[in-house]
Amino acid sequence: MVDPVTASRLQFAITTIVHIIFPVMSMGLAPFLIYFTWKEIRTERPLYEQLRRFWTKIFAVSFVVGTVTGLVLEFEFGTNFAAFSTTAGELFGGPLALEGMMAFMLEATFLGIFVFGRDRVSDRLYMLSSIAVGLGTWLSAVWILIANSWMQTPRGFDVVVENGHRVVKLTDPLAAYFNPRFPYMFVHMQNSAVESVALFMAGVAAYYVFRHHIWGYSIEHIDFWEKTLKIALVALLITAPLQVLHGDAYARHVSETQPQKFAAMEAVWETDASVPEYIVAFPTELDELLNPRTKELFGIGIPGGASWLASGGDPQAMIRGLESFSTEAPPVAIVFWAFRIMVALGFWFILLAFWGAYRWRRGELFDDDLLHKALMGSSLLGFVAVEVGWIVTEVGRQPWVIQGVMRTSDGVSPGLTSAEATFTLFGFVTGYTLLLGLYIYVVGRLIRAGPPSRDSLQTTTESHVDSEVLDSD
């Protein structure tokens, strides 16, 4: 049996780690789909219709699995974190409700038209639907990140005791909703979603281009994959450098507003000046290797690097150590390594983008087998970067569920038993593993099947007549 607090935390962690994949897919695909639709309508080239249809299918599957997993997440606040929901409901519930009404509704209703309605509605309404779907996915992120960023840098509220419970009362909605963390989180998240999808597209396209140009296989619709690769590379070239730029500003913001999280990211235990930026670090004792809170570290670092990062340019700046906080440190090793993996991946993506751009400029984009292999190998790394990024954010803020206001362990439902929590935890691990396996299987099949053939595209006019006839009866 797992105790209810640990089980609830694990359960929530699993739910979010799996769920985030699908919104990232939707948010990242959205701008591509809008572009494909626009080009399809403007140029009437079958290539763009293929692109739109192929990636829409992947969008639709991601949307369904995202809805299923997201619904669970919404209800988990009530089932597992009832004390948190009672305390913070006045502030936290509003954004969730508004996400549903403002964003999710827009996305879900127009997705119906976008997936099924190409030959049913006018070009104008169809274009509008693709924009509505995209806007819906991005607005969802606005409200969800408002809720999350408020927990990181809470503003605009009072805490009062009501019926024996500590309750958060909203006093200044603008300060609460547009709290200091929100813009950093939103920009970093949206850019990473587009970047992840660009990497995914590039990896998939590289696979077909590689087989065709390097191995000499005859690949149907090779122009489709060549175009996909080029579009993905352009997107990567824009998003990858940006991600590191605002990531740097974000880290500085964290060091100002959540110094305990920043100390965990750098594994700084004692307050010190001129703190080095460790590239890697290991416990000096071998049996401490698996202890996430271990302290005696052996590391290789850049002198003054962490101080330089935290202060924005001063290698001698002071960094507050974890020992100086009254609350227990988060599992430092997890945060430390997750942060390093994220940063390393961020730089790798920039390298990939420039490498691709260089080859493209020289007209060798389809000939460099090493580049194709690198792209294929990196196709899922964008998602890995998003996951470790969220681990830094969420594990790093522990023990707080609302920074400085409420601890995570105090937020768990008081009546929850170990048996219930363990039972559902087991259910989650099984269910979510199956769900993820199924998703990977289905997306894999869609990719192997490739784009719809061009013969099947020319049916639109025919079925248009068909539906006109039906409408009149």
Add this chain to the structure above:
Amino acid sequence: MTDLGSLATEPLFGLALPELWFALLFFIFGMFLFLDGFDFGVGVLFATRDDHEKEQLLAAVGPFWDGNEVWLVVFGGTLFAAFPAAYANLFSRHYLLMFAILAALGLRGLAPEMYEERDDDQWRRFWGSAFVAGSTATPFLLGLFVMNWILGSATILTLPGILAGLTVVTLTVVDGAAFLGLKTRGSLRDDASEYGIRAVVSYLVLAVITLCVTYATAPSLRSSFQSPVVVVLVLVTGLLTAGYAAATRQQRYYLAFATAASLVFTLVALLAVLMFPFIDRATGLTVRDAIISTLPLNLMTIMTSVLLPLVLGYFAVLYFAFRGPVERVGMAD
């Protein structure tokens, strides 16, 4: 602090906002039960169809069901936003039941999408059964949940709850059959109508039994039952049942669909009347106790009064774009 004037202290236009939000909450639940209700009903009837007709059923609900299901998300969000204490108490108390509902909904959500992914028999049989199971289990569990909510019961399996679950399943079949009346033609429509009429009779019988059993076993609810509104709503249900059957017999499918919608909203109104003035009887929380403070409530009211008409507009566009029957099986690809 930003100056928000009287928004922070006075209810918007002096309205009784807690009651208004209670009504809104049930309206949203009604929209879910009506719209996703016909998806569930179509899912139940899926079990009775052959392969070609199954495709038609999926094509009929295809463009709609994603949007329909979002009403449940909005319901959860609204309960959380307006009555957070009730949301927290209710969901944590019915912990296992909530997870059963989510699992059933998940199955129902995945199944039609998966069904279309491959066309070999074994795969389709599996996901077809999953679709039927999810579509039956979800309304059943929701009925059980809502009845337990009204009763203020802490146990999962209660007799009125089980009866309410069965009642809701028959109602979704009524709803689904009416929807198929609009979206199909020929023998499929005739069969659906036949099921719809049988379901509506079962619904009336089950609803009356459920109410009697609830009255007999839950003394705390008796005073709510004596409200004349309850009598009126039960009578209206009887009339609507007859109206549904007559409209279906006369092949007036729009009328049948409208009566099905009215049946759903009558049921939801009945549930609201039985629950009021509590939002969570088990903890004694009334609507007035559980509501959030004036400032966020006013803001939510302003936002919702803008957003809800917009959302209804999206649905109008969607339903208009896909009006008329699905003769051709026209999936995305």
